[in-house]
Amino acid sequence: MVFSVGSLTARLMFVGEAPGAEEERQREPFVGPAGQKLTQIIEKAMGIPRSEVYISNICKFRPSTGPGQGTNNRQPTPDEMASCLAYVTTEIALIRPEIIVALGATAAQGLGIEGPVGRLRGRFHEFQGIPVMVTYHPSYLLREEQTGDGIRAKRAVWEDMLKVMEKLGLPISAKQRGYFQTK
Numbered sequence: 001m002v003f004s005v006g007s008l009t010a011r012l013m014f015v016g017e018a019p020g021a022e023e024e025r026q027r028e029p030f031v032g033p034a035g036q037k038l039t040q041i042i043e044k045a046m047g048i049p050r051s052e053v054y055i056s057n058i059c060k061f062r063p064s065t066g067p068g069q070g071t072n073n074r075q076p077t078p079d080e081m082a083s084c085l086a087y088v089t090t091e092i093a094l095i096r097p098e099i100i101v102a103l104g105a106t107a108a109q110g111l112g113i114e115g116p117v118g119r120l121r122g123r124f125h126e127f128q129g130i131p132v133m134v135t136y137h138p139s140y141l142l143r144e145e146q147t148g149d150g151i152r153a154k155r156a157v158w159e160d161m162l163k164v165m166e167k168l169g170l171p172i173s174a175k176q177r178g179y180f181q182t183k
C-alpha cells in the first residue's frame with residue numbers, strides 16, 4: 001500500500017491514478033518520473049512548496065501485472081479503484097481541500113467524472129461539493145514530450161492550473177501567465 005503525502009491543512013489536493021514501481025519502492029506517491037514532473041508543476045510553475053499540498057491516488061496499491069512485473073505499470077480497474085474509494089473520500093473529508101485536481105481520466109472516473117480529459121479539462125466539476133479540475137496526467141506530458149506536441153500539452157495543463165490558482169486567489173505574475181505559450 002502507498003498512502004498519501006502532504007499537509008493536513010492543504011488548500012489544494014492532487015489525485016493521481018495508482019502508484020508505480022518507484023512509488024511502491026519508496027512508499028510515497030508521485031516520486032518516479034511522473035512524480036518529478038508533477039513536483040515541477042507544483043513548485044516551479046505554480047510556486048507552491050510540494051509539502052503544502054496534499055498528494056493522493058485513487059488506487060492505493062500498484063496494480064499487478066502478474067509475476068515478474070518488473071517496472072511495468074498498468075491502470076487500476078474500476079473494481080480496484082472502488083476498493084480504495086473509502087480511503088479517498090475519508091482523506092477528502094479530513095483535509096477539506098478547497099480544490100481537487102484529478103490527474104488524468106482514470107482518477108476523474110474514480111471520482112465519478114466520466115469522459116476523455118480533452119472534453120473534461122478546463123472547467124470545474126464537483127466531488128462531494130468540492131470543485132474538481134480534471135487535467136492531463138503528468139505521464140501524458142512525458143509521453144507528449146517524447147513523441148508528440150509537448151508544448152501544446154504543457155500549455156493545456158498550465159491553463160488548467162492557472163484556473164486553479166485564480167480560484168484559490170493566489171498571485172499570478174505576467175511571466176507565469178505566459179508559460180508554455182506557442183506564440
Ligand code: URA
Pocket residue numbers: 016017018019020023028029030031032034035057
Ligand atoms: N502515477 C500516479 O498516478 N500516481 C503515482 O503515485 C505515481 C505515478
